[in-house]
Structure formats: C-alpha cells, structure tokens
Amino acid sequence: MKNTPLSYGYLLIIHAAIALTVFAIPFLSKIYALLIPIIGFFIVFKTKNRNNEVLLIAGYLVGVEVFLRMTGGNFNNEYIKVTVIIFMLIGMMYSNFSVNGMIYAVFILLLVPGILITTITADFNTDIKKALVFNLSGAVCLGISSIYMYNRRIVFSDLQNILVAMGLPVITTTIYLFLYNPSVQGVVTGTQSNFETSGGFGPNQVSTILGLGIFVFFTQLVLFSKTKKEIFLNIILFVLVSYRGIVTFSRGGIITGVVMICALLAILYLFSSSKSKGKLGFVILLTFIMGLGIWVYSSVQTSGLINKRYANEDSRGRTKKDRLGGRELIMQDEFKLFIDNPVMGIGAGMGKQFRKETFGGEVASHNEISRMLSEHGIFGILGLLLLFITPFAVYINNRQHLYFLSFYFFWLLTINHASMRTAAPAFIYALTLLWVEIRVPKKGENSLN
Template sequence: MKGSALSYIQLVLIHALSALAIFAVPFLSKIYALSIPVIGFFIVYRTKNKNNEVLFIAAYLVGVEVFLRMTGGNFNNEFVKINVIFFMLFGMIYSNFSKYASIYWVFLLLLIPGILITSTVFNPSIDIKKLLVFNLSGPVCLVISSIYMFKRRILFSDLQNILVAMGLPIVSTTVYLFLFNPSVRDVVTGTQSNFETSGGFGPNQVSTILGLGIFIFFTQLILFSKSKKIMILNGGLLLFITYRGIVTFSRGGVLTAVAMIVCILFLLYSFSNAKGKNKFVFVFILTGFMAAGVWGYSSFQTRGLIEKRYANQDARGRAKDDRLGGREEIMAEEIRNFIDNPILGIGAGMGKEVRKEAFGYEVASHNEITRMLSEHGLFGVFGLLILGITPFVLYINNKQHLYFLSFFVFWLLTINHAAMRIAAPAFIYGLTLLSVQVKIPEKAENSVD
C-alpha cells in the first residue's frame, strides 16, 4: 500500500512537471499526443486487453484532450475521439461485447436519414464531409464506447483507477493554466467567459474538463485517501482544480461538478448504515468549508466579479437579458427547425448553415438535445430516448455502481451547455453502462453478459 501511495504521488508530480516542460517547449505537446496512442497500442497488444487496458488508455486520452488542444498538440479536433473509437474497437477484438448492446447499433442507424439528407445538399461553399465529421464524431464515439462497456464487469476499485487515469492529465491542464496566467486579478475585467484564465483555449471546454477533475479528486479525497499524506495531496488538488475551474468564468463545468458531487454524496449516504451516516456529517462539514474557502478566494482574486457572473450580471451589477450566454436564441431556432421538419429534420450538421442564413453569421450549437431534434427530427427523438432510458434499465440490477447517477448527470448537463465538442461526455456516458461490483466472482473479470 505504501508503494502504491508513493507511485500515485510520483504520477501526480510527473504530470505537473510535464505541464512545465510543454509550457517551456511547446513542440513537446505534439510528441506527447503521438506517444499516447502508440504506447497504448503496444500495451493492449501485449496484454490482450486482459484487464480492460483499453478503458484506462481511453480514459487518459479523454483527460488529456483539452490540454493537448490548448497547447497545440492535437493533430486535428477529432484526434482524441478517433483514438477513443479505435481503442474501444481494439478492445472488442480481444474481449468481445454484449449481444444486448445492439440497442446502440439501432441509435447509429437512426442517424442515417439525417446523413442522407445532408449528402443530397449541393452547395460548393459547404464541405459536407467536414460538416458530418464535426457533428457525428461525438455520437459515434458515444456509441462505440457504449457497446464496449455495455454490462462489462469491473471492480469498483478499478473504476476509480480509470478515473485517476483521466484525472492525472487534468492536473497537467491545471498546472499549465497557472503557468499561462499566474495572476487572475490582472486579466479579469468583466463577467464574460475568460480566455486568459483558460489557457487561451475555449473556456467552456476547459471548465468542462476541470469540472470532471473536481469530481475525480473529490472522490479520491473522501473514498480513497488511505493516509494523511494522500489526503493532503488529494485535498490540495481538489482546491487547486476547483479554483481554476471557477475563474474560467464558464459556469457549466463547475455547476456540473457540484451536481455530480451532490449525487455521489446522496447515494453514499443512502446506502450507509447508521455508523456510516454519522461519519458523513464530517464529510459534509469538510465539503462545506472547502467550498466556502475556494469560493471566497476566487471572489477576492476576481474583485467580486465571480459572484456577478453566477448571478447573471455584468460588471456593473446589471442583470443580463439572457441566462445562457446567447444559447437561448440558438435553442429556440433549433426547436423551430424541428417543428418545421418534424420527421427527417434539416439534415445532420445543417443547423450551422441554416443559422448562417437566419442570423447572418455561423454559430455552432451548444446543445446536443435540440441539435438532434433539429437535424434528425423524429429519428433524433427516438435516439435520445434510447440514450436516456437504457442506462436506467441497466441500473435496476446494478446498484453497486455508485457513480452511475453522477456520470449520467455529467453527460446530460454537459451536452446541454457544451454539446459534444470533446470526447468526455461520450466516454463518461459509456461508463454508466458498466456492471460495477465491489468484488467480482472468480470467473473472468473482463467478461460481458
């Protein structure tokens, strides 16, 4: 145990130092990006995916995506999604998949009518291939991840290790943010999302991945801190990541993290005995103190502007007309498209082009639900029902999956404010389908029902 604790500390330190190295020599980010799938391939090939190695590699890729994108390491915007899809398929070669996962093949088939409609569009100014890849890479990543993970047996401790694999590169992301912008007070002048405090990259995506990091290190703190040294480390990382998440001024990721933490605390408290519930009083108090402390420090560093941001006010304290950063107009327009084209929709990816005509400029959707309705019509409705209902059907006989509700909430809230720009919501959705057990019987642990 001592050795593993030391290893965990070393891994955190290595990832902190990697951020420093890439900040000093940006080209290293390209080498880093290329090395992950190459090393991952040889690991899976050597082990034959005996212990679900593809899940750890895919989780690491999900955690590192925003870091690579903000440091110029990504070879293209779909680099991580494509790699996650590849490793999920690679894992299926060795470990097969559940025959009951065919429901997700049905979801994929439901996307075809929208693709066909877009394919018939003749407009030299529109790159149809690029349009389809941009809008469908996320759903395809979700489908392939879901098929691999559908009812796949895994220990709860191994699931936590998957989260740690995802969390380590988020440490790198956070360290890089401090190096990129060490003084928040010097760059915060308003209540809009801030690119300076987000490493020069999209605050929405940065907030999303940092919110995921908040949840990961919160669970590490309350469930897997086996010594005072590890407790201090996890507590420090939690505060560190939470602070940088808040000062992106992008609310979605932070609020999602809060919802995830509420879900896990609720389930843990519900399943605890009387003695365990008494211990949770300490957890609740500790969580409250930490939240108040990091919020107070954030408020001090932003001169009170962060409170105005979350109260939907501008820098002068005046209430803003919209509460979702202009997303209401896009969502309303997508709903109108659905009403006008209820059966087949307007075609996969065509929403951006329709909005260009309606608003006079291009703007991508931030809401995957209204996008599915607008672009896929009734087929999109059926697809969303599959995604929304299937995890709960599995959860009926999967009550040991303590993270189920938190993962589902992450997926649902994230696709409502950040669509599926990054691989995280697709992969995290797949994690809801795992058959999690505290102790798996002696028979093959890497099997599926």
C-alpha cells in the same frame, strides 16, 4: 495501475513536469499527442486487454484532450474521439462485447437518415465531410464506447483507476493554467468567460474538463485516501482544480462538477448504515466548508466579479437579459427548425448553414438535444430516448455502481452547454453502462453479463 501512495504521487509529479515541459517547448505537445496512442497500443497488445486496459488508455485520452487542444498538440479536432473509437474497437476484438449492447448500433443507425438528407440538400459551398464529422463524431464515439462497456464487469477499484487516468492530465492542464496566467487579478475585467484564465483556449471546454477533475479528486479524497498524506495531497489537488475551474468564468463545467459530487454523496448516504451516515454527514459538512473557502478566495481574487457572473450580472451589477450567453437564441432557432422539419430534420451538420441566414454567420450549436431534434427530426427523438432510458435499465440490477448518477448527470449537463465538442461526454456516458462490483469477481467468471 496500482493506486498506491508511491505510484499515485509519482504519476502526479510526472504530469506536473509535462505541463512545465510543454509550456517551455510548445512543440512537444504534438510529440505527447503522438506518444499516448503509441504507448497505449503497446500496452493493449502486450496484455491482450485482459484487464480492460483499453478503458485506462481511453480515459487518459479523454482527460488529456483539452490540454492538447490548448497547447496545439491535437492533429485535428476529432483526433481524440477517433482514437478512443479505435481503442474501443480493439477492446472488442480482444474481449468481445455483450450482444445486448448492440442497441447502441441502432442509435448509430438512427443517424443515417440525417446523413442522407445532408448529402441530398447541401449546396455546392458546403463542406459535407467536415459538417458530418464535426457533428457526428461525438455521437459515434458514444455509440462505439457504449457497445464495448455495456454490462462489462469491472471491480469498483478498477473503475476508480479509470477516473485517475482521466484526472492525471487534468493536473497537467491545471499546472499549465498557473504557468500561463499566474495571477487572475490583472486579466479579469468583466463577467464574461475569460480566455486568459483558460490558457488562451475555450473557457467552456476548459471548465468542462476541470469540472470533471473536481469530481475525480473529490472521490480520491473521500473514498481512496487511507493516510493523512493522501488526504492532504488530494485536498490540495481538489482546491487547485476547483479554483482554476471557477476563474475560467465558464459556469457549465463547474456546476456540473458540483452536481456530480452531490449525486455521489446522495447515493452514499442512501446506502449507508446508520453509523456510516454520521461519518458521511461530517464529510458533507467539511466539503461545504472547503467549497465555501475556495469560493471566497476566488471572489477575492476576482474582486467579486465571479459572484456577479454566477448571479448573471455584468461588471456593474446589472442583470443580463439572457442567462446562457446567447445560447437561448440558438436553441429557439433549432426548435423552430424541428417544428418546420419534424420527420427527417434538416440534415446532420446543416444547422450552422441554416443559422447563417438567421444570425448572419455560421453559429455552432451548444446543445446536443436541440441539435438532434433540428437536424435529425423524429429519428433524433428516438435516438435521444434510447440514450436517456438505457442506462437506467442497466442500473436497476446494478446498484453497486456508485458513480452511475454522477456520470449520467455529467453527460446530460455537458451536452446541454458544450454539446459533444470533446470525447468526455461520450466516454463518461458509456461508463454508466459498466457492471460494477465492489467485490473481486470469482475465478472463472465471465467478464460480460
């Protein structure tokens, strides 16, 4: 996929049209969901994955997941994660993988004791298969994706194409949100997460993918806009995605997007020359002004309620007792379960069952870290340590990976407020492991380190 003004603009128009079509004929969302992997398989088989086409396809799947869920296109909640796993395995068949990447096979094996505990202790009324798939599909997706991407060489411009592949469906999602809810003024009455401004779907997940989109179109604006037309186009995209993300009233994804941008700007500033630092300072100033403008407009459109939301206040301006929408209680419960079962944990997927006694209903965890501790015990700790440390071990000798910290923070922050509900944190985490080169690799160089 060449990132030229013609192809880029053409692809944006197509994805805006997809939003219009699915909004008019909702059933087409399922056709869309079916066509993506079919076309993807055709592309990969035709090219034999010579240029890591599986990463483009998987990136597109990650970007489209929330839109498909929002419009009823997903065949089940794990459809995208399973499809990403399949593409990663196909990529390994065509392009091999680094032996060192098998450390993530160890991560997957660390999940096995928790599975065994579940099969032994689950009661008759528990759907074991559903519990395991719901809680482990994201972790397995992360492990398989990481094995494929570990130390895999890729040119920086090709990495950007993967981001664009993720960003195109985000535009579809954004256009759909405007169609579903053209004006937010009539539906925003409080400071809670708003389903109406989120297309009738979970605001947390919508905010997460839009936060990722904010980063994608910021990088397009700052690093890949060569003409005034491209600059103007990417400013419009950045503004639209940011606005619709903010008015979901779900803070996690937007804060994550801002952190990703700050991490990128910090890396660029650190490695820039004195002359470039002056230009970058101007970019930072313009980014701040643009962000301020988006926020002021959002505040006007929500009658100031968005300000209270981020200040953790209710519609009357009273400070709320909890800052995380009740997630603190779930986390406290999970830490208590870990203390009571520190070695083996309570079993993969069993947290909802245990919380049924505490909260009177099956409440799912929003925090992957506390869930790993409570359900996997010491094996969960070992798995988390592996995930935390390994990317930095790769990055030490790979300083050309300008997006490393941004990707790492996306994964870390997302699993703390949205767990692994979607494929995004798993896939983005694996992107931290790529061996990124600004230059074009010399002819005959191996694709693996």
